[in-house]
Amino acid sequence: MARQRIAPHVVVETEHYGSNQSCIIGSEGVALVDAPHIPSDALAWGYYVQQFGEVKYLINSDHHPDHTIGNRFLPGTVVSHAETRRRLESEEAPSMEYLEDLLGRLDPGNNHLLENYTVRLASILVENTLALHLGDVHLELRAARGHTRNNVLTYLPQDGVIFTGDIVCEAGLPSFQDSRITDWFDALDLVESYDFEQVVPGHGQVTDRAGVERYRNLGRTVVREVGERLSRGQESEQIIAEVRFEDNIHVATPCCAGYPDDLIESFQVRSITRIIEDVQQNPDLLTR
Numbered sequence: 001m002a003r004q005r006i007a008p009h010v011v012v013e014t015e016h017y018g019s020n021q022s023c024i025i026g027s028e029g030v031a032l033v034d035a036p037h038i039p040s041d042a043l044a045w046g047y048y049v050q051q052f053g054e055v056k057y058l059i060n061s062d063h064h065p066d067h068t069i070g071n072r073f074l075p076g077t078v079v080s081h082a083e084t085r086r087r088l089e090s091e092e093a094p095s096m097e098y099l100e101d102l103l104g105r106l107d108p109g110n111n112h113l114l115e116n117y118t119v120r121l122a123s124i125l126v127e128n129t130l131a132l133h134l135g136d137v138h139l140e141l142r143a144a145r146g147h148t149r150n151n152v153l154t155y156l157p158q159d160g161v162i163f164t165g166d167i168v169c170e171a172g173l174p175s176f177q178d179s180r181i182t183d184w185f186d187a188l189d190l191v192e193s194y195d196f197e198q199v200v201p202g203h204g205q206v207t208d209r210a211g212v213e214r215y216r217n218l219g220r221t222v223v224r225e226v227g228e229r230l231s232r233g234q235e236s237e238q239i240i241a242e243v244r245f246e247d248n249i250h251v252a253t254p255c256c257a258g259y260p261d262d263l264i265e266s267f268q269v270r271s272i273t274r275i276i277e278d279v280q281q282n283p284d285l286l287t288r
């Protein structure tokens, strides 16, 4: 099932190409977590969630296009980390050319949706913590460094659900290019410090505490392989050329062409480069 009611106040969509989306339903409106990557999915999701009440907030868990492109096509006041807004306003934001190329592949036939496109930015910014109230439901948001330096965790205590963005991905490892590996491990510790039953990850199926641990082990395996090669005296170039981890996030699916191979390869190269830098600076990472 693509759309599931996973808890009394939570509906989750896990089958869109790109990130997962959540709809948190209170007696005085709803909050969405993350926006679909593909514009036509975003329009459909916006239509679907209307039945649950007025969309008050749209929370972005980070600035990457697979979580923010769809903001434009959804209602609600956008809420993000302050740094997410800054990055989307800066030259770090993906160019229109990049977005048109990518979405031409991912959403063929819908290029008109990108005419005069600009990303819709947050007007409520999280620097540390933020509480949002939707009548009988309240949410605790927290800024966290992890997958990026500008992630936001969303916690719904009364249902025991935490929405992690790409700090946890059930589908497998994401790119590390915007991470510091210390932050990556710290963020997993932070997630595990919450009292929850279910995790809505950035990508993949809804999971639990054991899913967080499986994900940590995937990262650990790559970091340790890099560390082991460095300790054998291997050159960075060789490590960058040879170490790969499975990408289940950007690849093609039965219904979507996915990212181009050269882009996926560049994510791998930048991820392994980042891990090498961080392990060299901080060998303690190998024991985490």
Ligand SMILES: [Zn+2]
Binding pocket: 019, 064, 066, 067, 166, 174, 202, 203
């Ligand atoms: Zn993502």
